Amino acid sequence: MASSASTKPIFSSPIISSSQPKSSKSSNLSFLSSNTFGVKPNNNINNLKLSSQQHSFVVKSVLKTVDQTKQTTSSNNVAFNDEKPTILVSEKLGEAGLQVLRQLGNVVCAYDLSPEDLCKKISSCDALIVRSGTKVTRQVFEAGQGKLKVVGRAGVGIDNVDLQAATEFGCLVVNAPTANTIAAAEHGIALLAAMARNVSQADASLKAGKWLRNKYVGVSMVGKTLAVMGFGKVGSEVARRAKGLGMNVVAHDPYAPADRARAVGVELVSFDQAITTADFISLHMPLTPTTNKVFNENTFAKMKKGVRIINVARGGVIDEDALVKALDSGIVAQAALDVFTEEPPAKDSKLVQHENVIATPHLGASTKEAQEGVAIEIAEAVVGALNGELSATAVNAPMVAPEVLSELAPYVVLAEKLGRLAVQLVSGGSGIQSIKVVYRSARGPDDLDTRLLRAMITKGIIEPISNTIVNLVNADYIAKQKGLRISEERVVVDSSPELPVESIQIQISHVESKFASAVSETGQISIDGKVKYGTPHLTCVGSFGVDVSLEGNLILCRQIDQPGMIGLVGNILGEQNVNVNYMSVGRMSRRKKALMAIGVDEEPNKEALTNIGAVPAIEEFVFLKL
Numbered sequence: 009m010a011s012s013a014s015t016k017p018i019f020s021s022p023i024i025s026s027s028q029p030k031s032s033k034s035s036n037l038s039f040l041s042s043n044t045f046g047v048k049p050n051n052n053i054n055n056l057k058l059s060s061q062q063h064s065f066v067v068k069s070v071l072k073t074v075d076q077t078k079q080t081t082s083s084n085n086v087a088f089n090d091e092k093p094t095i096l097v098s099e100k101l102g103e104a105g106l107q108v109l110r111q112l113g114n115v116v117c118a119y120d121l122s123p124e125d126l127c128k129k130i131s132s133c134d135a136l137i138v139r140s141g142t143k144v145t146r147q148v149f150e151a152g153q154g155k156l157k158v159v160g161r162a163g164v165g166i167d168n169v170d171l172q173a174a175t176e177f178g179c180l181v182v183n184a185p186t187a188n189t190i191a192a193a194e195h196g197i198a199l200l201a202a203m204a205r206n207v208s209q210a211d212a213s214l215k216a217g218k219w220l221r222n223k224y225v226g227v228s229m230v231g232k233t234l235a236v237m238g239f240g241k242v243g244s245e246v247a248r249r250a251k252g253l254g255m256n257v258v259a260h261d262p263y264a265p266a267d268r269a270r271a272v273g274v275e276l277v278s279f280d281q282a283i284t285t286a287d288f289i290s291l292h293m294p295l296t297p298t299t300n301k302v303f304n305e306n307t308f309a310k311m312k313k314g315v316r317i318i319n320v321a322r323g324g325v326i327d328e329d330a331l332v333k334a335l336d337s338g339i340v341a342q343a344a345l346d347v348f349t350e351e352p353p354a355k356d357s358k359l360v361q362h363e364n365v366i367a368t369p370h371l372g373a374s375t376k377e378a379q380e381g382v383a384i385e386i387a388e389a390v391v392g393a394l395n396g397e398l399s400a401t402a403v404n405a406p407m408v409a410p411e412v413l414s415e416l417a418p419y420v421v422l423a424e425k426l427g428r429l430a431v432q433l434v435s436g437g438s439g440i441q442s443i444k445v446v447y448r449s450a451r452g453p454d455d456l457d458t459r460l461l462r463a464m465i466t467k468g469i470i471e472p473i474s475n476t477i478v479n480l481v482n483a484d485y486i487a488k489q490k491g492l493r494i495s496e497e498r499v500v501v502d503s504s505p506e507l508p509v510e511s512i513q514i515q516i517s518h519v520e521s522k523f524a525s526a527v528s529e530t531g532q533i534s535i536d537g538k539v540k541y542g543t544p545h546l547t548c549v550g551s552f553g554v555d556v557s558l559e560g561n562l563i564l565c566r567q568i569d570q571p572g573m574i575g576l577v578g579n580i581l582g583e584q585n586v587n588v589n590y591m592s593v594g595r596m597s598r599r600k601k602a603l604m605a606i607g608v609d610e611e612p613n614k615e616a617l618t619n620i621g622a623v624p625a626i627e628e629f630v631f632l633k634l
Contacts, residue, residue: 105383187381193245199344235286238293262438294475422544427468
């Protein structure tokens with residue numbers, strides 16, 4: 009089914025929320041920062057300039073130079089080759105990783121640096137490697153301007169690195185996302201087993217001088233159903249180990265490829281089917297606006313009485329107050345938690361202190377082997393970046409030729425916004441597997457580089473429902489990991505060859521739409537857009553032609569074509585102080601069905617949307633955030 013039948017009114021909360029950081033001072037990479045990472049775009053592409061250092065870093069991916077080197081001695085009597093890159097390691101890193109770094113450059117290990125000392129040292133460094141304890145702020149990038157080329161985060165999270173500043177100053181940021189996989193999976197299984205057999209409570213009781221064999225009777229894992237919520241790297245490893253324990257394993261992940269699940273012997277099921285049939289539930293999903301507190305009073309009420317929950321993912325996916333209530337009522341028999349909404353949790357936390365909870369202080373990645381693996385992974389990523397190689401673990405600036413960036417600037421904005429619109433038109437925002445992108449251009453395939461456009465479409469589709477950062481470097485890799493098949497078609501049209509792209513169309517197949525009018529005659533969700541006067545415009549929804557600027561937010565209404573509809577809807581929005589910035593109506597034929605597209609500056613409140621839905625001539629509508 010390409011589309012589900014829709015009844016009036018169609019109203020659902022937006023699945024994304026877009027926050028725009030305050031604009032910073034002017035930078036040579038303002039376009040790359042803004043349009044690649046969701047900040048309000050600067051449509052004046054004439055302002056795009058790259059400094060010599062930034063251009064050199066881009067070009068280095070194609071051209072490498074090798075010069076003769078000379079030896080000098082540093083102030084601490086370590087022999088340094090001043091023609092080799094200098095790599096500052098500000099937190100402890102495994103020796104195996106340090107050895108990888110030393111093969112390329114001069115390695116300086118300086119721990120526990122104050123922010124001021126870090127800024128002083130970074131001015132002479134080509135690369136910086138940190139863990140979670142070092143804050144890599146805008147001031148650090150300013151101090152390293154002209155020299156600092158790459159920052160490596162030894163781990164997954166990059167909350168301590170100012171990505172926007174890194175991009176503005178032409179500094180690549182890489183992380184190490186895979187080395188912790190086995191450690192996290194093993195910790196999940198350890199918590200599962202410890203919870204099932206009351207290991208933590210029994211240990212504490214015995215150390216308190218008690219011998220309570222009858223109190224700590226556990227439950228067997230053999231034959232029980234484990235629901236793995238999130239079937240990525242960690243989730244699939246947990247599933248493999250649980251199968252080895254004789255458990256029946258099901259999984260829920262809208263992006264997990266079916267062949268990956270089959271390879272492990274796991275059945276992919278819906279969210280509700282997973283939580284209602286499971287004896288144990290293990291969480292491995294990212295924290296996004298969609299998954300924030302997805303385990304709450306409503307979801308706990310659907311579970312089997314006596315279910316047991318393990319969380320080694322992100323604390324915010326659970327409503328902790330609701331979990332305490334579920335534990336008190338017996339709906340949830342036990343919980344084993346390694347992560348919390350606030351870390352560390354309060355000393356008097358009811359959840360941590362609950363007698364049926366096993367809690368550990370975020371130890372998922374804490375094994376000697378994982379720490380050594382992280383060291384090697386981040387060292388190899390940093391060395392590759394310094395050698396000008398593209399990295400699958402890069403999390404910010406794509407390496408694209410300056411002239412291509414300049415020409416494609418407004419189309420990059422269009423591509424991401426079309427991706428964001430498309431995913432919001434999918435019912436539930438999930439289950440997307442097949443995407444087709446059609447570029448209409450007067451240029452031949454060899455004269456149009458679509459890598460950046462495809463990456464931005466992928467970013468627009470994936471980022472609102474995932475915690476994954478998508479860019480030119482990792483877009484295809486991330487799409488493959490999510491099970492997305494993205495195909496491209498280039499249609500040569502009779503238009504000006506000076507324009508790189510005449511229009512972009514996104515088609516999503518084999519999904520249900522929450523706005524039936526977005527489904528074309530061929531059965532796919534379909535939207536078209538083009539750049540007009542430097543601004544992205546939506547030009548077609550399904551089979552309806554429209555023309556609306558993609559600025560602010562958007563309301564789409566399918567209506568009976570009759571007089572007064574524009575004024576009626578405009579008045580409803582005006583009464584709620586919602587400013588209309590653009591409005592367009594497309595229709596199939598006179599006095600038949602029509603589609604009204606309304607651009608609004610503010611997010612309408614529920615009353616305004618309810619009133620729009622109550623208009624008799626409006627058959628369906630949807631609110632979309634850009």
